[in-house]
Amino acid sequence: MSASVSRIREPLVLGNKSYHQITEDLVGPTEKTPDRMWVIAFILSVSLFAYGMFALIWTFYFGIGSWNLNRTIGWGYDITNFVWWIGIGHAGTLISAILLLFRQRWRTGVNRAAEAMTIFAVMCAGLFPATHTGRPWFDFFMFPYPNTRGPLWVNFNSPLLWDLFAISTYFTVSLLFWYTGLVPDFASVRDRAKGIRKKIYAFVSMGWTGAAKHWQRHEYLSLVLAGIATPLVLSVHTIVSFDFATAVVPGWHTTIFPPYFVAGAIFSGFAMVQTLMVITRKAFRLQEYITVNHIESMNKVILVTGTMVGSAYLIELFIAWYSGYIYEQFAFYNRVLGPYFWAYIGMMGCNLLSPQVFWSKKIRRSVFWTFLMSIFVNIGMWFERFVIIATTLAKDFLPSSWSYYWPSWVEIGIYLGTIGLFFTLYLIFARVAPVVAIAEVKHILKQYGDQYLGPNAKEHHQEQSEKAH
Amino acid sequence: MKSHSKKVLFGLYNDEEELMAAISGAKSKHLNIMDVYSPFPIHGMEKILGLEESRLHIVGFIFGMIGTLTAFLGMTWIFTSDWPTIFGGKPYFSLPAFVPIIFELTVLFSAIAMTVVFYIVCGLGFGVDNPILDDRITDDKFCLAFQTNDLSGTDVSNIKKFLKESGAAEIHEKEV
Numbered sequence: 083m084s085a086s087v088s089r090i091r092e093p094l095v096l097g098n099k100s101y102h103q104i105t106e107d108l109v110g111p112t113e114k115t116p117d118r119m120w121v122i123a124f125i126l127s128v129s130l131f132a133y134g135m136f137a138l139i140w141t142f143y144f145g146i147g148s149w150n151l152n153r154t155i156g157w158g159y160d161i162t163n164f165v166w167w168i169g170i171g172h173a174g175t176l177i178s179a180i181l182l183l184f185r186q187r188w189r190t191g192v193n194r195a196a197e198a199m200t201i202f203a204v205m206c207a208g209l210f211p212a213t214h215t216g217r218p219w220f221d222f223f224m225f226p227y228p229n230t231r232g233p234l235w236v237n238f239n240s241p242l243l244w245d246l247f248a249i250s251t252y253f254t255v256s257l258l259f260w261y262t263g264l265v266p267d268f269a270s271v272r273d274r275a276k277g278i279r280k281k282i283y284a285f286v287s288m289g290w291t292g293a294a295k296h297w298q299r300h301e302y303l304s305l306v307l308a309g310i311a312t313p314l315v316l317s318v319h320t321i322v323s324f325d326f327a328t329a330v331v332p333g334w335h336t337t338i339f340p341p342y343f344v345a346g347a348i349f350s351g352f353a354m355v356q357t358l359m360v361i362t363r364k365a366f367r368l369q370e371y372i373t374v375n376h377i378e379s380m381n382k383v384i385l386v387t388g389t390m391v392g393s394a395y396l397i398e399l400f401i402a403w404y405s406g407y408i409y410e411q412f413a414f415y416n417r418v419l420g421p422y423f424w425a426y427i428g429m430m431g432c433n434l435l436s437p438q439v440f441w442s443k444k445i446r447r448s449v450f451w452t453f454l455m456s457i458f459v460n461i462g463m464w465f466e467r468f469v470i471i472a473t474t475l476a477k478d479f480l481p482s483s484w485s486y487y488w489p490s491w492v493e494i495g496i497y498l499g500t501i502g503l504f505f506t507l508y509l510i511f512a513r514v515a516p517v518v519a520i521a522e523v524k525h526i527l528k529q530y531g532d533q534y535l536g537p538n539a540k541e542h543h544q545e546q547s548e549k550a551h
Numbered sequence: 552m553k554s555h556s557k558k559v560l561f562g563l564y565n566d567e568e569e570l571m572a573a574i575s576g577a578k579s580k581h582l583n584i585m586d587v588y589s590p591f592p593i594h595g596m597e598k599i600l601g602l603e604e605s606r607l608h609i610v611g612f613i614f615g616m617i618g619t620l621t622a623f624l625g626m627t628w629i630f631t632s633d634w635p636t637i638f639g640g641k642p643y644f645s646l647p648a649f650v651p652i653i654f655e656l657t658v659l660f661s662a663i664a665m666t667v668v669f670y671i672v673c674g675l676g677f678g679v680d681n682p683i684l685d686d687r688i689t690d691d692k693f694c695l696a697f698q699t700n701d702l703s704g705t706d707v708s709n710i711k712k713f714l715k716e717s718g719a720a721e722i723h724e725k726e727v
Contacts, residue, residue: 101691244651289679297592
């Protein structure tokens with residue numbers, strides 16, 4: 083096996099699991115009929131989604147005028163929610179790519195669900211700019227393709243187009259990464275299934291046999307994909323921040339935006355992972371795979387990134403004052419003490435102050451606090467995007483056009499609809515695929531299982547293979 | 552695809568360390584291993600089995616470069632000769648503004664090509680129906696397989712003996 087693990091480390095797989103027991107526990111949920119909680123959650127999610135579709139069709143029928151955007155405030159709920167969802171979509175690839183390169187083994191417990199979450203969140207995010215164009219049936223104009231208009235090309239110098247490329251690439255690469263990881267686990271499901279289920283899983287597992295050469299290439303592919311996905315993750319939210327930072331709008335035109343957006347994305351992504359994992363581990367009884375150690379590790383990431391984001395808020399304020407540029411100073415004065423002061427308080431309270439409770443180990447390891455904090459962070463990060471977009475646009479250079487923005491029921495409906503879509507997709511995913519990566523958990527069992535590591539270790543793992551050569 | 556069926560003799564082990572020892576044993580006895588199947592990747596096995604290092608990264612590099620060139624040359628041609636346009640008073644050829652898309656296409660081309668090539672060289676894909684020696688190989692069994700089509704009776708019984716001695720929990724023969 084690979085390098086032995088320090089005895090000080092805490093085990094990541096509890097319950098003295100055998101390989102077979104891992105398969106039972108993780109494939110099991112896909113083989114049972116859903117329980118009542120799942121059905122209720124599913125009905126709720128689908129209803130929300132249906133309401134969102136209604137609001138969306140309303141928008142298409144009556145036009146963007148059904149939103150409360152106006153001449154001064156051209157971006158409102160749509161772009162706020164777009165950035166919020168994209169941010170949430172950052173945890174999955176961060177966990178699977180960056181933590182793979184850093185050899186953080188706790189990722190094995192949560193990477194599969196986090197990657198699924200990434201893909202669903204990016205789908206929700208994509209809906210907003212696609213609708214925001216006003217005539218979504220012409221959205222294909224955004225892609226550069228030879229056309230009969232000259233050919234007249236898209237503007238490759240525009241951050242909005244960079245965004246299109248970044249997000250399409252991110253979605254594609256995340257999907258490939260996720261699905262390639264799922265193939266061996268689908269094979270595990272296939273080999274236990276019968277009848278029509280066996281046929282379906284045989285199709286989706288692509289004829290996986292577990293041959294040595296295939297595993298070797300599979301690992302290699304994961305590693306190289308992780309290597310190129312790492313700068314990709316960082317690039318996506320950097321480019322999202324360019325949407326703002328390259329505009330000559332005071333309050334947006336700052337060089338701190340890329341790192342601050344990336345930290346914020348990781349922060350909100352981990353919060354959403356926590357929200358989902360706390361529920362999933364309870365619902366599917368996966369406490370022995372997604373342990374308190376996993377939760378604590380993620381809370382540490384939340385604490386670090388939350389503090390980074392909070393520092394960025396303070397630096398922004400300082401630089402606004404220090405720049406001596408009155409428009410920048412006004413933008414920030416308006417942000418803190420203007421008509422949207424409540425959003426600023428929500429942002430500061432949820433993002434900078436609330437994660438500080440995670441300095442306490444007891445709270446870091448408490449499932450209740452984790453869940454509560456994850457909700458706070460989700461709300462706080464939503465406020466952050468709202469603060470950046472709405473407050474900045476509401477009071478522009480021309481006082482006569484100052485305005486105040488509040489969403490219409492249609493905009494709120496679309497937002498709720500994406501939440502419904504997200505949870506609908508996640509609930510379906512949790513039914514049809516193993517939510518924890520089976521092969522990866524088996525792979526780390528002999529190093530991180532509680533029978534090999536920690537206070538209850540009974541068996542001392544013989545490093546046989548290392549002696550062999 | 553295959554014209555004739557393969558006769559496979561295989562042993563199932565309960566633990567990857569037994570399997571590793573068995574592979575070393577088979578190598579030292581010069582038995583011709585057909586393949587090894589396991590529920591998860593086992594590190595160090597490729598050395599004992601003598602598998603070559605994967606060359607997937609070369610595919611990734613070549614297609615990544617194709618992506619880089621596609622984006623760079625494409626945008627350059629479009630903005631300098633096909634339809635020159637001035638945006639914000641910048642030159643037609645404004646390289647810094649091309650960087651984000653060049654980077655994204657590099658990653659995109661490289662990731663798609665590597666994944667597609669991975670499935671092609673492994674012979675995997677939607678609808679592929681590879682023979683499965685035992686349903687428990689994706690669960691908790693580790694399988695060492697030998698092809699016995701061209702082997703004499705004594706060779707086959709030798710392999711059987713070897714499998715038994717190396718600690719295989721079960722030994723089966725199967726035609727696939």
